[in-house]
Amino acid sequence: MSQQVQEKYEESYLYKIRHSAAHVMAQAVMEMFPDGKITIGPPVENGFYYDFDLPRSLTPEDLEAIEKRMRGIVQGKHEFNKKVVSADEAKKIFADQPYKLELIAGLEKGELDEYGEPLKEKPEISIYQHDTFVDLCRGPHVENTKEVKQDAFKLMSIAGAYWRGDEKNKQLQRVYGTAWENKQQLKDYLNQLEEAKKRDHRKLGKELEIFVFDEEVGPGLPLWLPNGAIMIEELEKLAKEMEEKAGYQRVRTPNLTKEDLFVRSGHLPYYAESMYPPMELEGVKYYVKPMNCPMHHKIFGSKGRSYRDLPIRLAEYGTCYRYEKSGELFGLMRVRSLQMNDAHMYVTEEQFEQEFLGVIDLYHKYFELFGIEKYVMRLSLHSKAGLGKKYVDNERLWLKTEDMVRRAMTNADVPFVEEADEAAFYGPKIDVQIWSVIGKEFSLATNQVDFAQPERFDLKYTNKEGNEEVPLCIHRAPLSTHERMVGFLIEHFAGNFPVWLSPEQVRVISITDAQNEYAENIAKHLRSNGVRAHADLSAQRMNAKIRQAQLMKVPYMLVVGDNEMAAEQVSLRVRDGSQQNNIPLGEFLERVKDKIARRAREL
RNA sequence: GCCGACGUAGCUCAAUCGGUAGAGCACCCGCCUUGUAAGCGGGCGGUUACGAGUUCGAGUCUCGUCGUCGGCUCCA
16 A cells, blocks of 8 residues: 555645635525525545535425536635634624534534534634635635636535534435546546546446346345356355465355344344344244354354364354345345355464454455455444444443554554444454555455454353453454355456456357357367357358457457368457467467466466 | 435446337348458337336326435444
């Protein structure tokens, strides 16, 4: 990871432009809806937004009108003027703005800033005015509105957003915009969005026949087509190889269990509403499993364990079902049936660090394999306020395990950032954020400490002294779920998968039907050598066959005509368009086998 | 779940003001025997997501349901 010191976004000129654009937008909206209420409008990645409470819903036409009005305002070259005020003055200024009054009250108490975020020290209260618009704001802003260039911003979308991010609060209307230093930057950004759209896994997934969703099957329940099934099998093969080397054992558990198990694990009170409702049989409730861990705990507990047996690492890629809220579903990234790259490791306290880092090590191997260059590890911690609610109520163990993770990461010199109030209910975790080659962010892998469940399941091992001890458990899924991983890989590679992952690795293309038999024999020969190859013997022209193979992003095309047939050779066309003629079939086979064996990214 | 937008053939899209639903690709049948991204001709294919309503008449207007998308919330 590059450790270059970068200018902080909050201190950048771009940040000021976006913040100012948000104010200009708020002015435009308030001029159109004088009775509207303003809330907050911060810069965000790539742009800004402002949340309003308006008498009616905004339409796409409104967006155009707002944008037009904004252009007029910025051309007016109005200065941004800051003024520090007392809380009472501020209350007077925003007398008819209830949301602002709420924010002022927070500032006054010194608890929350103007965005409702917790504060460390009591802040000064300031307002910013430009033209007809005044906002409660700590800034900073640009000098005048003309610095928000009229051809360097664009309103992007209208969305609902809860006041202060709490779904119990009123839903506001959020207008998203993007703003840049100049026209070219805006254009580049919009192009980048177009580019991302072309890579969208939902689009490519359909085009490359990897998966489909069917209304009649149900939302969030993907059907894996043969090409997708191949990719998943390759991922499993990879994971099994890696885990076998790392001493994991594979287990299998049912998709259905009695309610008691999830009561015991402690999941039910936390997650009942996001589990499929139970079915009742002979007076007993059964749930479809949303996770594998309770059953792995049962396997651990199925016999007496010695410290000599530990660590025990149980792996399973079982299918789990989670009833995600309808609005949360998103392509393959958020689904209701999922296969986790799951394993649970039972360790002693002394073994913890090494085992935890062993998982981090797996991450790095996967990153390298897939060419993931940018990533951040986030250590998610508990919050004191959440104890007994979001989190298991045992502060001592929280602090202890959090520190164990922190120490392990620091000792191994793995950079990480800490996030408060983001842990799992049973312990702290490391989540990994990664970025695809075009800079789109994904949350994939997870590595979680669990100090709660082993105890709940009464898991024990006998230590050297002959006393019983409770092991720690590490939950980990370096490849996330198959669904998310495939979605990521589609976008990361834009469907141009490395050979080992490509559903079809070689397509043999006969020029006329005189070479059909030769082509078919080549395909058979490759298949018998473990290469996924097919011959296109259709009555189409060679060019059409090549086009189709290109569209399906097949890495290697072997074109065979009379010349190749006579010489027992092939003409190789690589997916990138390059071409090599007169290659002996055996030579090509060695090349493909090598790329597959090494899981090489290059063709 | 909430706010908003959208839903036409397997896919990508068209259909003026409410007036008989159309094209390309795919698929099927022929002809062509071809040298590195689409050869030509013909055919099949729709209860316009589903259900109600308004209307002489609805793909188009209204309501409901389902689904998808942009966000919010959530993600063991």
